[in-house]
Amino acid sequence: MTARRVLVTGATGFIGRTALAPLGALGFEVHAVARAPRPDAAGGVRWHRADLLAGEGPGVIRDIAPTHLLHFAWYAEHGKFWNSPHNLDWLKATLDLLRAFADAGGTRFVGAGTCAEYDWSRSRYDEASTPLLPANLYGAAKASAWLTGSAFAREAGLSFAWGRIFHLFGPGEPVTRIVPALCRAHLEGGRLDCTEGTQLRDFLPVAAVGEAFARLCADDGQGAFNIGSGRGVTLRALSARIAELAGREGDVRFGALYDAGPERLVPEIERLRATGWRPPESLDAALRESLAAARG
């Protein structure tokens, strides 16, 4: 077996940092690139400094000559990323990286997509049959990276996989996101205005998402892979479970906000399961971590 050397972009990010240790455990020589490397983030990782938006990605790829490229880097500022023009910059940078990777003799590219690529008027999300119809610029740019990237890879003889991330939560996420906000409301008995809360979502602990991408790297399956547990939970049930684990209940007001989004956003995950990855049996352990973080 030849040595497998993976380069991870966005390696200091919310998801990227959780993929490093699983990649090492799967036998990869792990390289990580970031504008501001954090060499303490995981042991055994070789860090490289580069600004992918400044066109420094292709040079790093030539220097490292990775066999695998796991590409997480994208604009992700909470509340702003959905419709920012930075999505255009990241689409371009992603295509540049992919092309440099092909030119440098890379063999497998794994990229991070999103459930926002899909037509949200469907209630079933299946990689092979659910049409893409992004409702925002982020979803559109990610769908574009998938469409153009995968077609380019086919021509270039590159193996190409694309993990479409659904909902997730975990350490380091902004406190205004739903799980940290629910944790704080319940712990502090505070008020939190929510949407109706009956919509079904698939919440996955971020560490499981990092695991899934590491598995995708080690696998040789091509195409799109939904990243989720395959199990839906309503926001109301999630909130109730957090209150149980917290031992206190906050003033969470369901129905106070509009725009809950689609009724059901839960992926089919047969393709991901085929890599050997399994979702956690329960969210409790991860929710306890979120509660601990909210306690500060």
Added chain:
Amino acid sequence: MTARRVLVTGATGFIGRTALAPLGALGFEVHAVARAPRPDAAGGVRWHRADLLAGEGPGVIRDIAPTHLLHFAWYAEHGKFWNSPHNLDWLKATLDLLRAFADAGGTRFVGAGTCAEYDWSRSRYDEASTPLLPANLYGAAKASAWLTGSAFAREAGLSFAWGRIFHLFGPGEPVTRIVPALCRAHLEGGRLDCTEGTQLRDFLPVAAVGEAFARLCADDGQGAFNIGSGRGVTLRALSARIAELAGREGDVRFGALYDAGPERLVPEIERLRATGWRPPESLDAALRESLAAARG
């Protein structure tokens, strides 16, 4: 009414050059950009020299400050464009142009898409309901320009229309394309190996395509617009008509080649009709031109 100034990219190309006179007739001040301008191509057009792939597009847009941008420029070398990595370059250049156009105060962008964006396993091609599932890199990059471009435009407050071109023929096309090849075979009594020839296609004279895009510019409808006559013809029927018009019959062998593609590639064109554009009543006049060109 404020002055309407349109900048046409790819203005020396097969389609682009046919849009210039119709734009003038619709009252536009017409500017054209090309790497190698051909000021003789149409009267009353102001020509500008720029290489869009060298990043010169945004500067031209700032200089001209067009209210409308009609973007045809793309890699189109016959037989190569379907799967060339140049499609990535043109996707990037298109997004750069669009962004510069928004920054320069432009109001309406009209771009050239393709029927290859659609899922060809469908037999009906409707802008609102037919899923996109490009089968090649050209279709993928065009679909990406549509998805990301239209989502960006929505955020930037730009009006955005996208014309999906189906089949077309006309002056200046490579002689190896189907209509010139059929003309030559019939005129010269030569042999031409064809696919089964029973598949339905919508062939539109290129001048009608240029007209349609000019109408789209003058219109204010947004989103995707199929560009076609809405009428299907089999390759066998097209060949027979060319033979009739030529007054001679060549040795056209249907079924000699595989890979005829989808059975039916004929668009719904209600959206395009709403702009006031109408397809030609008959292909005969345009086929006579193709026969004349084949006579040399």
